[in-house]
Amino acid sequence: MEFSIKTTHPEKQRGPCVVVGVFEPREPSDAARAIDKLSGAYLSGVLKRGDMNGKFGSTLFLRDVPAFRAERLLLVGLGRRNDFGEKEFMASIRNAVKAIIASGAKEAAFALSGFPLVKRSAAWKIRQAVINVRDALYRFDQFKKNAADAPALKKISFLAAPSEDSRKLDDALAQGQAIADGVAFARTLGNLPGNVCTPTHLAESALRLAEEHGLACRVLERDDMKKLGMNALLSVAQGSHEPPKFIVLAYEGGKAGGRPIVLVGKGITFDSGGISLKPGEGMDEMKFDMSGAASVLGTLLSVARMKLSLNLTVIVPAAENLPGGGASRPGDIVTSLSGQTIEILNTDAEGRLILCDALTYAERFNPEIVIDVATLTGACVVALGHVATGLFSNNDRLALDLASAGRESFDRVWQLPLWDDYRESLKSNFADLANIGGRPAGSITAACFLSRFTEKYKWAHLDIAGTAWKSGVEKGSTGRPVPLLTHFLLSRAGKAL
Ligand code: BES
Ligand code: MN
Ligand code: ZN
Secondary structure: OEEEEEOOOHHHOOOOEEEEEEEEOOEEOHHHHHHHHHOOOHHHHHHHOOOOOOOOOOEEEEEOOOOOOOOEEEEEEEEEHHHOOHHHHHHHHHHHHHHHHHHOOOEEEEEHHHOOOOOOOHHHHHHHHHHHHHHHHOOOOOOOOOOOOOOOOOEEEEEOOOOOOHHHHHHHHHHHHHHHHHHHHHHHHHHOOOOOOOHHHHHHHHHHHHHHHOOEEEEEOHHHHHHHOOHHHHHHHOOOOOOOEEEEEEEEOOOOOOOOEEEEEOEEEEEOOOOOOOOOOOHHHHHHHHHHHHHHHHHHHHHHHHOOOOEEEEEEEEEEEOOOOOOOOOOEEEEOOOOOEEEEOOOOOOHHHHHHHHHHHHHHHOOOEEEEEEOOOHHHHHHHOOOOEEEEEOOHHHHHHHHHHHHHHOOOEEEOOOOHHHHHHHOOOOOOEEOOOOOOOHHHHHHHHHHOOOOOOOEEEEEOOOOOEEOHHHOEEOOOOHHHHHHHHHHHOOOOO
16 A cells, blocks of 8 residues: 655545545535535535435545546545544544445545544544554455455545645654554464464564564574473473474664663463363464464564664563373472462463563563563453453553553553552462462452562563454454554654654
């Protein structure tokens, strides 16, 4: 897809298709009003006759609008003006793209003043529009014999007011493209089935990514992990024939030798639960249990594309959780890399076992900040549904910054407490700690478990169990929280919009 920005008035635009919004009931946006005026109230007539009332999600193509030089005008229903916020803005862009694809048009121009969002700048609108256009165009059909034809749509432009600072808008466009690349990368890794996306596949993808962007990449094998003492991670892998991988990538856009931000992503390429086997229904969705890994790799891709001036290290502990003959049993005790012993009371609480060793390993980078991303607990879905990612942190400033990045990128998080009171539940009669804390506050006790391995640095944990993928007819990876993490890093590099 080719994107561009034009600083022209929408009513002066030529070309195959111009896109503007209409509010409910029958209330033209600024851009629509300008075109209406030009056309001698032709649009008002259309609205008055009831062909389009602005209902959210509705669309209408008009041809031969009097005095209008573009071939077609696409009206997009925005719903009621008072209800029109960021979410509606982004969804209306996707709705428009779907209508344009269905029409077979090759090119379209979105009038920004046709999608009025008072609280947001033109730059923000452009960045988010690019991400949502790319989202609507995303396909995952590599396993279908007869994939649908690729859409004819090849060029999209955004029409901005001539008073806008065009450098800012160009930056926003580039950011949108880079974020969309990261999201698409994460979505595809997430959507791949467990028999294709194995720990070995994750390692190969990481090596390819590193090669394409001139990054350093190292993959530790089972023997390396044994020598180091990553027994918690290894205990998860031992029930599967797929060998575990421990992947480390480094992007150095900042000061040479400067402290990096470290992102750690849970890379369970399939989670059957192990001996504590999960119920069969919906178990296929546990191929998405490497979404944390996919999102940190996607974020790295975005950051490398934007050449941000910061140092970023990405760590992906990768394994498959299966109930083979070598699998750990409930009651087994392992010694983690940190030296703390863990009683594995439930083999389905495997995410924290691979993460704890990765979090200890992160110490060696003398990190400025460590953020782990994981589809960690079903309890997080119960608490926050599919809207917000769960946020936990041992540092209030970091939590605030992530919450703010979430609002700006509209990839939102909600903080949950990490008080000492929750530590009680992880007590074991036989080891330093147990890997589960019982049913109450399941996502908090999971985070609390991780906090026992992150005492040496500023740390945040993102539980993406509810946000990394969608179920049902729209089943598929979302690419979250790539937009959140990328925005957070843009801020750190002084490049946020
Ligand atoms: N990957 C799952 C968490 C999960 C479950 C994410 C459902 C999204 C949807 C994780 O490994 C897991 O199984 N967690 C257990 C923890 C429990 C055994 C303490 C869970 O949430 O049930
Ligand atoms: Mn599990
Ligand atoms: Zn899991």
